Amino acid sequence: MDLKPLKPVKDILRDCITTLANGNLLFPPVCQNCGERTDSAEVWLCNKCVENLEELEPGLCPECGTKLIKGECFECGRPDVPWTEVQALYRYNDALRVLIHKLKYQDKRKIADYLAEKSADWLKAKHIFSDAEIIVPVPLHHVRQRERGFNQAALLAERLGKLMNWEYHANVLGRTRATVKQSMVEFEDREKNVNNAFKVKKPELLTNKRVVVIDDIYTSGSTMKALCRTIKECNPTCLYVFTIGKVC
Numbered sequence: 001m002d003l004k005p006l007k008p009v010k011d012i013l014r015d016c017i018t019t020l021a022n023g024n025l026l027f028p029p030v031c032q033n034c035g036e037r038t039d040s041a042e043v044w045l046c047n048k049c050v051e052n053l054e055e056l057e058p059g060l061c062p063e064c065g066t067k068l069i070k071g072e073c074f075e076c077g078r079p080d081v082p083w084t085e086v087q088a089l090y091r092y093n094d095a096l097r098v099l100i101h102k103l104k105y106q107d108k109r110k111i112a113d114y115l116a117e118k119s120a121d122w123l124k125a126k127h128i129f130s131d132a133e134i135i136v137p138v139p140l141h142h143v144r145q146r147e148r149g150f151n152q153a154a155l156l157a158e159r160l161g162k163l164m165n166w167e168y169h170a171n172v173l174g175r176t177r178a179t180v181k182q183s184m185v186e187f188e189d190r191e192k193n194v195n196n197a198f199k200v201k202k203p204e205l206l207t208n209k210r211v212v213v214i215d216d217i218y219t220s221g222s223t224m225k226a227l228c229r230t231i232k233e234c235n236p237t238c239l240y241v242f243t244i245g246k247v248c
Contacts, residue, residue, distance in 0.1 A: 033098045044099060044114050054091040056246060058126050062086045062221055065248035082228040084238040087128055088218055088246035089119050096245045100216050104152050112152065115244050116159035123164065129240050131210055135166045138215040138227055139198070141175040156244065157214045166212065172202045173227065182223060190222035198227045203234040210238040218243040
């Protein structure tokens with residue numbers, strides 16, 4: 001039986017130091033969804049869980065998820081919306097829910113890098129928003145942002161802007177008042193909860209521009225509709241909406 005030669009002690013020590021420096025010896029990288037080991041701390045999901053992220057087909061109705069025909073929905077009638085086009089990358093399922101939760105509430109900010117890269121790849125491959133110029137995030141109220149420490153939509157906007165070569169403006173939009181978390185409000189009351197809750201602090205940056213507004217999840221659409229109605233008063237050339245996930 002052939003035996004493989006042992007590594008020199010110095011090589012073994014070097015490998016141990018490298019592994020320890022990468023944080024993989026005491027805290028091995030694991031899938032953020034199922035807990036299985038991954039190859040790198042930069043890999044947030046194992047291959048099996050990555051397969052569970054469901055990419056959505058472009059051009060779906062934001063209300064019911066039916067494929068739009070020339071911008072119209074023949075299933076729900078697609079009520080008037082204050083944007084030019086809306087797109088979402090993934091269906092909001094358990095695998096995506098875990099990633100978003102860890103980003104927002106466990107300060108795993110590098111997840112924003114991962115999601116922005118996936119978004120950029122999808123947008124470029126599908127030739128979506130190819131004429132966009134500016135990207136802005138859905139704003140948090142300053143009290144909530146202070147509590148959380150950051151705005152996850154702003155992280156996504158900044159990273160995606162760089163990948164898509166779009167101008168990123170962090171402080172164009174603001175909140176006029178603190179609102180109850182939409183997840184704690186009944187669906188039929190969500191529009192009232194966010195009505196007149198937004199303001200444009202620098203309208204000149206959006207006038208006659210092709211603007212992308214980004215958020216993490218599209219649920220009822222009440223927040224995005226209220227915000228986009230406010231933005232439309234600045235007369236952007238186009239107003240695009242993009243979210244990482246959509247409840248459908």
